[in-house]
Amino acid sequence: MKKFHLALSLCAVLCLSAQADEKSSATDVSKSKDSNTQSLGVIEVTSDSSTPSTVDDVKINTRNATLVKDVFRDIPGVYVGGTNGMNQKIYMRGVSDRGLNITIDGAKQNGNTFHHNADLLIDPDLIKAVEVDVGARSVVNGSGALGGSVAxxxxxxxxxxxxxxxxxxxxxxxxxxxxxGYSQSAMLYGRAFDSLDMLAAFKHYGYGFGESGNGKPTGGDGNDINYLLKAGYSFLDFHKISLSTEHMQYKGLYPLRAEFGSWLNGQLDNRKYERDTHTIKYTYNPSDLLELDITGYYTKHQRIGSTSTNVKWGVETKGGKIGAKSKFETGDLAHTLRYGFDYYRSENYVKPGNLRPEKVDNYSFYIEDAMRYGGLTVTPGVRYERHELKTYNGRGAN
Incomplete structure (x- = not known):
């Protein structure tokens, strides 16, 4: 938290203005001072680096973003690499997205299908907002938040x-x-009975290989397709139930090591990478004393290595979480209390065969209180977490 007091600078500007008036009208000094001098209060300019960075829809739309890196390019400590969606990766203070807690509408995004591949598939045109919390400063961030979280x-x-x-x-x-590259998208949305809202969105983006600064080909030659269907029903003033389903797909000619830039010779192959996410959410917000959010979700990341062999690598994640927030004051202290429960199960597969499956069960409880006094915020928190990994279905030497 940084504060700068500009009263001294303002007084200096006003004094210079008064001196100029005195030189131009020396015969009536007292009248000049009375008519041009004003007394201003202290003006404070505050910079707060202790809260998460939020990217809103205005910034996203004005940038005409095609990849996530166009959205994150001015957030300190955050870097997104990649020339297409097949290889975009988020890095936060040097930690890759496999050490970050990434969620889409509350659904945890676990999806390490191939180490040269992207772990995140999302269309910036469908993003309303992004909350980025750099560093593991909060126990609310969740499992895997070694370098921070992106929601x-x-x-x-x-x-x-x-x-x-x-x-x-x-x-x-x-x-x-x-x-x-050419993109076409359509979105239709509406409201009925003052309580039911619905949205349907579809987009296609086709493109070829680009050209790097040294004139070599880079990126991929593909077609991206995605759709989003959402419906929400509000009832009894403070209650709302929402359903959503989303499909994201990259398909085309890409290099095997997509993050190697222009190293394309002899490594190109037709492949496909896709994500499906389904969520159901219940919210209850009668006042600042209680903001309740209950979310259940299912996410599948799947990569098809080659259209000739049709081998599939995939990760399925099922989970749910209950989170609540309460805001209140005790004397001069302003409290923001967060508490809740998280659970998810991730399972990988390689088809056909699926000889080396792995399964992770993770559940946790947390409570945190951000206590603010003037310009100082202290956030004590406690989180209990249990993480169980089962490899090879419990068989084999490993």
Whole structure:
């Protein structure tokens, strides 16, 4: 937390202004001072680096982002590499996304299908907001948050509808010159009975190999397809139930080691990488004393290595979490109390055969209180976590 007091600088500017007036009208000094001098209070400029960075929909839309790196490019300590969706990776203070807790609408994204592949598949056009917390400063971040956490939130119909509007649509086309990419997307959203909102979105993005600074080909030659379907029902003033299903797919000609930049010769192959995420969410928010969020989800990441062999590497994650937040004050202290329970199970597979399956069960409880006094915030927290790994279904020497 940094504070700067600018009162001295303002007084200096006003004094210079008064001196200039005195030189131009020396015959009536007292009148000049009375008519031009004003007394201002202290102006405080505050920079707060202790809270998570939030990227809102305005910033996302104005950047015309095609990859996640276009969204994160000005967040300190965060870097996203990759020239296409097949190899984009998030790094936070040098820690890769396999050491970060990444969620989409509360659904945990576990998906290490191949070490040269991306672990995250998401279309920036569908993002409403992103909350980035750099560093493991909070016990709420969840399992795997060694370097921090990234929470994506996708758009809802209620975010797009204006006051008194019941239906709307959004059509978008785009073109990128370096890789001759063309994108087309359509979104339809509406509200019925003042309590039911629905959204349907579809996008296609086709592109070829781009050209790097030294004139060599880079990226991939592919077609990205994704869709999002969401529905929400509000009832009894403070209750809401939401359902969503999302599919994201990259398909085309890509290098085996996609993150190696322009090393393409002899490594190109037709492959496909896809993600499916389904969520159900219940929220209850009667006041600042209680904001309850219950989420259940299923996510599958799957990579098809070659269309000729049709070998599939995949990770399925099922989980749920109950989280609550309470805001209150005790004397001069302002409290933000967070508490809840998390559980998920991840299982990998290699088809056909599936000879070396692994399974992880993880559950945890946490409680944290961010106590604020003036410009100082202290956040004590406790988290209990149990992590169980079962390899080879309990068989074999490993």
């Amino acid at each position: 994506f939130k996708t758009v809802d119909a209620s975010d797009l509808l204006e006051e008194g509007q019941d239906i709307g649509a959004k059509l978008k086309v785009g073109y990128t010159s370096n890789n001759e």
